Amino acid sequence: MKIEEIMVNMVVQAIKALYNQDVDPASVQLQKTKKEFQGHFTVVVFPFLKMSRKSPEMTASEIGVWLQKNMPAVSSYNVIKGFLNIVISIPVWLRILTDINSDKSYGFTEPTDSSPLVMIEYSSPNTNKPLHLGHVRNNLLGAALANIMAASGAKVVKTNIVNDRGIHICKSMLAWQKWGNGATPESTGKKGDHLIGDYYVEFDKHYRAEVKSLLPENYDELDEKAQEAAKAAAEKQSPLMQEAHDMLVRWEQGDPEVRQLWKTMNDWVYAGFDETYKRLGVSFDKIYYESETYLEGKEKVMEGLEKGFFFKKEDGSVWADLAAEGLDQKLLLRSDGTSVYMTQDIGTAKLRFQDYPIDKMIYVVGNEQNYHFQVLSILLDKLGFKWGKDLVHFSYGMVELPEGKMKSREGTVVDADDLMDEMVENARVTSDELGKLNGLSQEEIDDIMRIVGMGALKYFILKVDARKNMTFNPKESIDFNGNTGPFIQYTYARIRSILRKASDDGINIHDRLFSDDIMISEKEISIIQLLSEFKDVILQAATDYNPSVIANYCYELAKEFNQFYHDFSVLREPEQGLKLFRLMLTENVGKILKLGTGLLGIEVPERM
């Protein structure tokens, strides 16, 4: 049983004994004592004043006296205003540390037969362009969330929905046909996703030039409204866009030539994506393709129409009326019978539900889709998906650059592959400047630089509360000081170094016993206390759907350890018992740092 739970129960008993009142254990406010005060746990006594009918100080003192008398773990207490600070005795802390040490899968909850099956959708790329910084945040959050949910005892299925059909991919295909001269990833040496992305840009360039040429001569003299109308007319006339539309129609009809081109080009893109995913360290258990789900969506919508959930307008378009839920009407099928985003999501949901006994569905999608998922939840519920009502839209904020929003038009999009290259290169430059890495093989150096560069990137993104928009500065993002991934990795590498040295000295830190009378400092107790919170941190991150909790915990632990490391000697302590204790503490800080960063998908190096 955890020390916190025991404390809470004892407080409940104290209230019963002192004031003859029953309190709900959940209402007992037990928190970590702030650094400025002496003690480890603090009981807030304000809620008990009605029962005691005494001043806050008196009440706190009475409870303190009772606890000290009846609880051997409590060695002393002090009262400041309405706060009762409790000091836990050293042997208790030693026992907590040895418990952590002997627990191989410390902090992780094993799934059972009754554990919920959680499906997490993330990444969701379009096949017409490579992944960018926004996708990086999505992928890192999704993968970390999956790890955290699994660690908290859920059965997790990671899934991806690839947006592989539609006008956007036709644009790339058309541009490639027209201006590609048969270019392939092999012939150009380019990653497939980048190659396709280039033709998407190429299409846009020609298209805009074409639209411009179709504008009336007096365009500049028109007022704003007329300009808009003229532009819309020009866009509608554009032969290029019409060709792209024709291609989409032929695709839908299953034209073999178009399908073949589509398949070839998509395969190039997937090969490119796989490389990027691998580097990012993300993976999926099951991938769905929109080309395979959009027809299912139409079917499901028609079914809903028959059952009277939806209605048809005169022009043939199908709508859902969500007025009862306080929302608008929402389009589900266009008047020409083609599907929209919502239709596809319904179809994907249908297939997923067939494939897995889903209890909870989590969609990792940007916050610009908040409204979409609000509607999707209602629609899925109406259509009879049992998890529809409580689907979770893990909504994350946009990533902005110091110059403002990323815009593909203005070429300010940060490409995922370029970014990763830059991070690793930056790690190398910084390490060279510091004269690190001497005496290591090139292979080792490359591996460490990969770990550090990627760690810097991942940590920088994951430490921020997912819901918030964040600013990412590519130039200054690799800061190896402060609240950063490399700082945590550095701490881990130091710990490994200490343990190697201990091992070289023939110190066996296993099979040891602690005497109860060794003197350990408050700093060390504070570290043990942090270690003991690991499981709660995981559970909190899982219930809040927020990986940043884990990131900030790891930083806190690394920081505390660095301060301790600076102030105390680990290996040079002459007293055997204390030396072994410190080594055990060190070893377990390393263990938890590795587990914690592992949840975020961040590797830690043995040396750096």
Added chain:
RNA sequence: GCCUCUGUAGUUCAAUGGAUAGAACGAAAGUUUCCUAAACUUUAAAUUUGGGUUCGAUUCCCAGCGGAGGUACCA
């Protein structure tokens, strides 16, 4: 217009309704006979405004101001 999210040091981020609002970067000043100085120690510096709820509000509620996103045939 309407709906949703958001507002904390110069900057980037923290803070289950709890104590004197924490860190980091940047700024100023220090610490290498010492297990990795990518470290450590000091100093200066912040809750958008006005109400409400209560023992207590950065947190919850209402209103104003600022920022972001969405808003019916784009995904």
